[in-house]
Amino acid sequence: MNKESIKSVLLTILVGISLFFTWNLWNSQPPFEELQNNSFVESVPINNIERELYEVIKPNKLFLHTPEQHFGTYDKQDVNNLWSEMQKWDYSLSTNRNLIQTFSKDKFINWINGNDEAKIELRFLDGVPFETFETMFNWETELIEDIRFDRIYLNVPREKEVQRVYFVSSDTLQYVEASVNLTDANTIVAEIYNQRNELIPFFAYGEDDNVQIYLPENEVKIDSYEYGTDEIEGSAFKNALFGNPQNVKQDVNSLRNRYTDSWRELNIHSSEHRVEFVNPTLRDTSFLESSALISQSVDYLNDHGGWTDDYIFYMINELNQEITYIMSIHSIPVFESDDKYFGPTKISQQWGQSEISIYERPSYQLMKNLSSNNTERLPSGHELIDVLSKDSSINIKDIKDIYIMYELQGETDQRIVKITPYWWAELQDGRVLKIDGNQRGDRSGLE
Template sequence: MNYETIKSLILTFLVLLSLILTWNLWTYQPDDEFINNDRVINDVEIREKKEIDQIVKPSHLLFHFEDVHHGKVDTDRFLEEFKKWSLSEIEPVENINEKTFVTFMHGNGKMEVVFPEEIPLQTFRYLTSFDSEIPNFSINRIVFDFKDDSFGNEPTIYLVNYEEKEVYSARVGNLSLNHLERAFYQTARTNPRYLSLKAEEGRYIFLPALDRKEEQIRTYNYFTDQLNPEDFKDALFSDPSIVTKDLTMDAEVYRDDSRLMRVTNHDYKLQYVNPGNTGNGNTFEFNVIEQGIEFINDHSGWTGPVESYHLDKWNRSTLEDSVTFRMHVGNYPVFNFNFDAVTEISQSWRNNELREYVRPTFEFGIIVPGSVQKQLPTGNSVLRKLEKMNVDLSKVTDIKVAYELKRVSNQKGIIIIEPVWVYQESNAMWTKLTFSEKDNLEGGM
């Protein structure tokens, strides 16, 4: 092969390579999802990332004996066991009707794992393993029957949508029901006693009895640490360099040509809005729980270690999907009833994109010395109070002990959290119960 032939081959190769590169350039289509997803543009780490199983957690466990019920709000030990299992053969249970449902759920020998909200079974893949296809339904309870000796080598557990009275059975690998019974059920009588309230036919509410003096809950004072709004500006706007900032009497307002972020001081709140997202709904596959957690992880937006956030509620509609993660301290949810602080992170989504993001601008700092124990009124006092208030029990969906967060008016930057009784109606707003000396109290104020 002579020199001219080699030159011709090289030239031909270069021409072909040029044509290929030109064609790729003309036909290149950028990833719309990447471009439209502002969250991936700016790599900002504000505080911490969290795994889904740290956010999606049960609210409490219930243990049912003959006519006595016990419960506990610390569920971490159960979740460690749950991670080891593998679920398979998930099938609907057809032989449970309206009359047998209550006994099936709350009868002797039963243990319930109670979640604060219905959760798509698909999301449970972050909490445990599945050895078969995951059906498309949501549950808010897991039931164990320690009196059932009909199972074979693999025990059966029950996945329940309590309000819909839908029950599914699942075979569980890597689970010893005897071990679970010894670890949880046989020692359950040492846990706090719970009262049962028949809210309506086929539905019961369980609340702590709080009839032991040792069941006191501590009140705490904390200094607050404020989060830097500039960090959120860098995280939430696609081009922070063009964002303008305006100061008002009680707010800092950031905006570009399509988005707005307002940080207010009177309620420690950040609100980010994308008003240009005027679409309706999201795709069928869109999971607002998982998407909401991922969004906060993208800018490491979880604070701690004193406070943590757990899934509180979510909703899907033809207009938008929304999700709320509630602040917790220890094992108790935190509420603010004075509208001077935000204790939840909420999001709304349309067209698979963020529409609105609201969250606290503070985190718990150093504890202020001098915390005290508080004895709350008993569960029976709570039931008498609700009856006295003429509350329609058929609409009450939950009663629990929580923390109320309040700002100390004469001490800037200090908050107090103290235990209170709260109740919820129709899965909506929570209301604090306020007691007086006229309420025939058992326990304390």
């Protein structure tokens, strides 16, 4: 056999081998439909609403203390306007002494009462890490230590004085003093002080036990509401919470609507108007400080469109890596009712390994306000103290604070909820109790 014959045979063999492998390659590929089904599909947020930190981490009460009188307001605009302006200020910490100082109990009470100068007080529902304040505000100097504050005080400066801002912990009486060298800051604070007679007069109660409770001198008139609700589809939560919703399977039974991708699980409890998302593979193997926990939780809600109503920061538990936000109407928090339970009013998250571990929230959102000019009359602080003194179920010494909160009531099979204001008592152990017999019951639309 000559060389040309050998080349022809080898070429034929190589072509045959190539055709064999090509045929196997084509036949081993899945059909086009199967490729489509296994492709990665990105999650889709419930809505496009995003919140800045200061829109979620914000005070819910404002007081003004002078040597002669205490004042307060239930008007959200007063609180929100000041809080928004404070985001524009430039803050600096004193470097001439220890940044973190501590009041004695007596000095703190005298200091609040404005014995040396008038002060504006902003209160938060729970302690906010100072690092979170640093993230929201503009700072020239930073505080290294991790500490949480639940109150901010602004002095009412005299002419040409710098504006001072005090971050205070009501539990430990620790505080940090900052200054704002800005004419606009002085002007805004002075305006609030000069208009103090337009605010509600308050009186101090229980200060001897280091409890600064301020109650209104007169009865309080505050609106109640009736809202229609809209149930968010389970598929919307599925598409928002799973990284690849295409791989999620659905299981429907009489108790719940369940979605799973083999390890994560989403449960829609329709009768409770509640959503529960669980990632059981995560364990507490990492630990986030409070400031990082807040930032991560807000980002998580922004990413999947979780701000379906107006929610504000309510509580944080660094030990358990838990954080809670509560629904609010005009900056007043809303609690779910025990006797007429419609659904939860809180968003709670538990974190592990920098990923969400447990996420619980309402499956509904408030829609159109169906009522108008419904005004409730709540008793004055003096009447309230009389009610408490006759209530054997509450020990006055156990009360940390007293404030107005809304309560959401509704039947589980209806889409209309009533939102009514009541007086509530926050106890030292963290429980919040509605004070029985505190409502005057007038819904006639008094102005």
